[in-house]
Amino acid sequence: MEEKNYSIRIAESTDLGAVLEIMRDNFHFEETIANILYLEKGLSESELDEVSHCLDKSIEAAFNSSKCIVAVENNSNKIVGATVTLLSENPKFGNGTNGLTAITPTSESIPMFITEYWEYLENLDKLANLFGRYPDAKKIMEVYAVAVDHTHRKRGLARQMLVRSIELARESDIPIVYGVFTSPFSTKSADRAGMRNVMEMNLLDSLDINGKLTSVKSIPHDTVSIMVHEII
Incomplete structure (x- = not known):
């Protein structure tokens, strides 16, 4: 990536709309787990809209509760990438807030797709x-979602946003940054950002907890990597 072409910064409140657009177009149904469910179930246009709305609400909740990192194309001043983070608290030292649970969609009419996805x-x-793994850590930052616009990929933006996320954790005295990476591309970006692989699992074996995904056995990426950066 040529540094002069892009800037990496912490998102401002006015960036929410652009972040949601990036996630809709480049994450919601591209993320491997969501893509598996989509292949398994198939969704009508109205169901896609309903699911996308629920995912938007989760991204918005994360955006409002933790920091988001964005990549901005300097010439256009357009946001072309976003990394959404979550914060979780060790129950040994506080109230044990779980970042993922905090952004779980809540509604009387949540689509089954969303229920299973969150499961x-x-x-x-x-x-x-x-x-x-890290019982002395008071807080942990999770990299929940990393997305880059299709036309700006292969320029190191994902890696740069992850590096900035790690810097942000260091500035905030958060000792552990981790993410669940479900594609080889995101895993490679995390590795290049200084995160290390502490666990690998077969994606379908890990997900098929209720025998629901037995008909989807050919997907592009079948490995999930738990990547961690320890801040010393």
Whole structure:
């Protein structure tokens, strides 16, 4: 990435609309777990809109509760990438707020797609067991979503946003940054940003907790990587 072409910064409140647009177009249904569910279920246009609305609400909740990093194209001043983070608190030292649980969609009419999607995300969160791995950490920052506009990929923006997320954690005295990376591209970006792989799982085996995904056995990426950066 040529540094003069892009800037990486913390999002401002007025950036929410642009961040939501980036996530809708480049994350909501591109993310591998969501894509598996989409292939398994198939969704009508109205169902897609309903699911996208729920995912928007979760991104908005995360945006309002934790910091978001954005990549800005300097010439146009347009946001072309976003990294959404979550903060979780160790129950040994506080109220044990779980960042993922805090942004779980809540409504009487949540689509089954969303219910199952969150079940899988929470299962992976439990398998990661970060506070079990790092019992002395008071807080942990999770990289929840990394998205880059299609026309600005392969320029190092994901890596740069992850690096800035790690810097932000250091500035905030948060000792652990982690993410659940479900594609080889995001995993490579995390590795180049200084995160290390502490656990790998077969994605379908990890997700198929209720035998629901047995018909989807050919997907582009079948490995999920738990990546961590320890701030010394």
